[in-house]
Amino acid sequence: MSDAKSAMPGTNSHDIKGYSTRQMIFKRLKKNKAALIGGYLILFFIIVALIGPFFTVHDPLRVDYSTKLLSPSTTHWLGTDHNGRDIFTRLVHGMSITLYIGFLSVLVGIVIGVPLGISAGYYGKALDSVIMRFIDILLAFPGILLAIALVSVLGGSISNVILAVGIFSVPGFARITRGSTLAVSKLEYIDAVRALGAGDLRIIFLHILPNILSPIIVQATIRIAIAILIASGLSFLGLGAQPPTPEWGAMLSQGRSYMFDHPHVALYPGLAIMTVVLAFNIFGDGLRDALDPKMKA
Amino acid sequence: MNKELLRVNNLKKYYPIKGGFLGQTINHVKAVDDISFVVYEGETVSLVGESGCGKSTAGRSILRLEEPTAGDVYFDGIDLTTLTKKELRKTRKNMQIIFQDPFASLNPRQTIAQILQEALLIQNVVPREQRKAKALELLETVGLASYQADRYPHQFSGGQRQRVGIARALSLNPKLIICDEAVSALDVSIKAQILNLLKSLQKRFKLTYLFISHDLGVVRHISDRVIVMYLGRIVETADKKTLFENSKHPYTKALLSAIPVPKPGGKKERIVLTGDVPSSIDPPEGCRFHTRCPFAAEKCIKEMPELRPIFGSAPGHMSACHFYEEIFNG
Numbered sequence: 296m297s298d299a300k301s302a303m304p305g306t307n308s309h310d311i312k313g314y315s316t317r318q319m320i321f322k323r324l325k326k327n328k329a330a331l332i333g334g335y336l337i338l339f340f341i342i343v344a345l346i347g348p349f350f351t352v353h354d355p356l357r358v359d360y361s362t363k364l365l366s367p368s369t370t371h372w373l374g375t376d377h378n379g380r381d382i383f384t385r386l387v388h389g390m391s392i393t394l395y396i397g398f399l400s401v402l403v404g405i406v407i408g409v410p411l412g413i414s415a416g417y418y419g420k421a422l423d424s425v426i427m428r429f430i431d432i433l434l435a436f437p438g439i440l441l442a443i444a445l446v447s448v449l450g451g452s453i454s455n456v457i458l459a460v461g462i463f464s465v466p467g468f469a470r471i472t473r474g475s476t477l478a479v480s481k482l483e484y485i486d487a488v489r490a491l492g493a494g495d496l497r498i499i500f501l502h503i504l505p506n507i508l509s510p511i512i513v514q515a516t517i518r519i520a521i522a523i524l525i526a527s528g529l530s531f532l533g534l535g536a537q538p539p540t541p542e543w544g545a546m547l548s549q550g551r552s553y554m555f556d557h558p559h560v561a562l563y564p565g566l567a568i569m570t571v572v573l574a575f576n577i578f579g580d581g582l583r584d585a586l587d588p589k590m591k592a
Numbered sequence: 593m594n595k596e597l598l599r600v601n602n603l604k605k606y607y608p609i610k611g612g613f614l615g616q617t618i619n620h621v622k623a624v625d626d627i628s629f630v631v632y633e634g635e636t637v638s639l640v641g642e643s644g645c646g647k648s649t650a651g652r653s654i655l656r657l658e659e660p661t662a663g664d665v666y667f668d669g670i671d672l673t674t675l676t677k678k679e680l681r682k683t684r685k686n687m688q689i690i691f692q693d694p695f696a697s698l699n700p701r702q703t704i705a706q707i708l709q710e711a712l713l714i715q716n717v718v719p720r721e722q723r724k725a726k727a728l729e730l731l732e733t734v735g736l737a738s739y740q741a742d743r744y745p746h747q748f749s750g751g752q753r754q755r756v757g758i759a760r761a762l763s764l765n766p767k768l769i770i771c772d773e774a775v776s777a778l779d780v781s782i783k784a785q786i787l788n789l790l791k792s793l794q795k796r797f798k799l800t801y802l803f804i805s806h807d808l809g810v811v812r813h814i815s816d817r818v819i820v821m822y823l824g825r826i827v828e829t830a831d832k833k834t835l836f837e838n839s840k841h842p843y844t845k846a847l848l849s850a851i852p853v854p855k856p857g858g859k860k861e862r863i864v865l866t867g868d869v870p871s872s873i874d875p876p877e878g879c880r881f882h883t884r885c886p887f888a889a890e891k892c893i894k895e896m897p898e899l900r901p902i903f904g905s906a907p908g909h910m911s912a913c914h915f916y917e918e919i920f921n922g
Contacts, residue, residue: 432772482696482697482736483691483692483693483696483697484696484697484698484699486652486657486689486691486693487689487697487757487760488699488710488714489657490657490684490687490689491684491685491687491688491710491711491714491715491760491764492680492681492682492684492686492714492715493681493710493714495683497714501710502699505699505701506701507702542869
């Protein structure tokens with residue numbers, strides 16, 4: 296929708312450069328330096344998560360008390376923890392866990408939230424009321440509390456954290472999808488395909504979904520940051536990844552006891568979490584501006 | 593007289609107004625309130641009236657893009673209001689609609705070729721291999737070039753987009769096309785081009801148009817017959833010539849007097865109506881026009897006037913005024 300309005304109406308079609316929508320979004324994204332840095336950081340994190348573990352020299356899990364609580368040095372770049380494990384190695388190995396939790400829990404949120412939102416917005420009436428009241432109930436719980444409750448019931452493990460954080464992001468996706476669906480389904484081109492005889496499924500998948508993707512993508516990027524933060528929080532509380540998994544939140548929690556004498560044990564996992572969350576946040580913001588120039592106020 | 597193609601009987605469309613603590617229906621907007629008319633094959637019938645009089649809602653209800661509250665719509669002898677969803681989808685290929693806003697009526701994520709082929713695909717009227725060729729042929733029919741087929745809607749101007757909208761409506765060889773303010777959003781020169789295109793297409797494909805417009809100049813140019821609506825009801829209907837020269841309803845007279853005269857110093861008697869259009873939530877009792885009619889009498893407040901034929905005028909000329917004889921014959 297927004298792309299149509301930003302194009303130049305009224306000009307002769309021969310004069311218009313053949314920018315596709317995707318090219319225009321990319322151009323706008325490139326102009327936003329912060330978003331670009333965020334994007335490159337995310338790319339870098341993904342590469343580290345994929346190939347990083349093959350390049351580390353230390354074992355992330357092997358306990359060796361002779362090297363415990365060493366300060367950063369040339370052999371142990373970021374020092375060692377209370378079990379003598381190299382912190383840099385553990386951070387590199389933990390990267391994939393962090394991203395895995397972030398992406399997968401948001402996927403859970405999308406898979407449940409988007410269909411709910413589309414059905415509520417498209418069919419309306421009673422179905423809308425039922426779905427949105429259900430979403431309201433989910434929203435009534437503070438997010439972290441809901442996640443803690445779910446994990447305490449299901450038991451602490453990474454897959455349960457993913458499920459809990461996923462369910463916690465359902466309301467956000469459902470609401471944003473419903474709103475966009477309402478807006479798009481009032482447009483005349485939806486009426487036009489209906490007048491051609493198109494069925495509901497065709498209208499939803501071919502005409503509504505492609506036109507509400509931008510807000511969903513933006514929401515997903517920002518939600519990944521929140522998911523990583525919540526998952527780290529759960530692990531910090533001992534409800535998520537269990538030792539000796541090199542999960543950053545758990546590492547932070549273990550480093551807490553040595554905060555005053557050996558601050559590096561808690562500091563570096565904390566910084567790592569912050570950098571990843573920040574990268575997703577600024578990239579998400581930039582993406583939103585690029586996808587919808589009207590919102591840039 | 594030609595064969596009857598569309599017959600609308602006592603069509604009503606009320607929109608509920610929700611409110612109160614539990615969101616119950618507290619009132620209705622009576623957008624279309626009991627209208628009946630007939631459209632014959634091959635003619636152009638215009639539905640005119642000011643904003644909010646229900647003309648677009650009437651068009652959309654006929655196609656069941658909005659579910660009518662009451663009434664029947666017979667298309668080619670079939671009652672559309674009783675069809676199931678599946679039957680309706682099949683019948684849709686015979687009646688199409690062209691929308692007002694050329695910027696909202698095309699999906700921005702589809703190329704023109706995809707938009708045109710979709711119709712053929714949904715109704716499965718053309719085999720797969722021939723669809724692209726048919727889409728290109730449609731483009732040429734509406735005056736666009738086939739090399740433009742792979743472009744996206746945002747690469748076109750308003751007039752070109754409207755042509756695409758027309759091509760889409762034509763793709764299924766419909767019998768009836770409802771033009772819902774189809775030229776209102778276009779500037780004057782483009783408007784004329786599109787109107788002439790519609791006229792030539794009508795001749796070529798033997799189309800019937802239900803032309804919804806507030807622009808009397810356009811209506812005069814394109815229609816065979818005219819139906820005038822006010823606040824959800826029909827106030828007058830006649831063939832074009834009779835309506836423009838010999839209208840028999842005070843509202844139509846006022847409407848016609850608002851057309852600008854294209855002659856410097858041309859004689860013009862403007863009938864200026866006072867007040868606003870009353871709300872269609874709570875329309876006036878009796879004749880809906882009595883609050884603004886310069887000739888309103890006691891009877892107009894109490895009794896709702898029915899559409900009745902006018903003696904001595906052209907056949908089919910009907911007016912919903914208690915006093916048209918007195919008013920217009922002195």
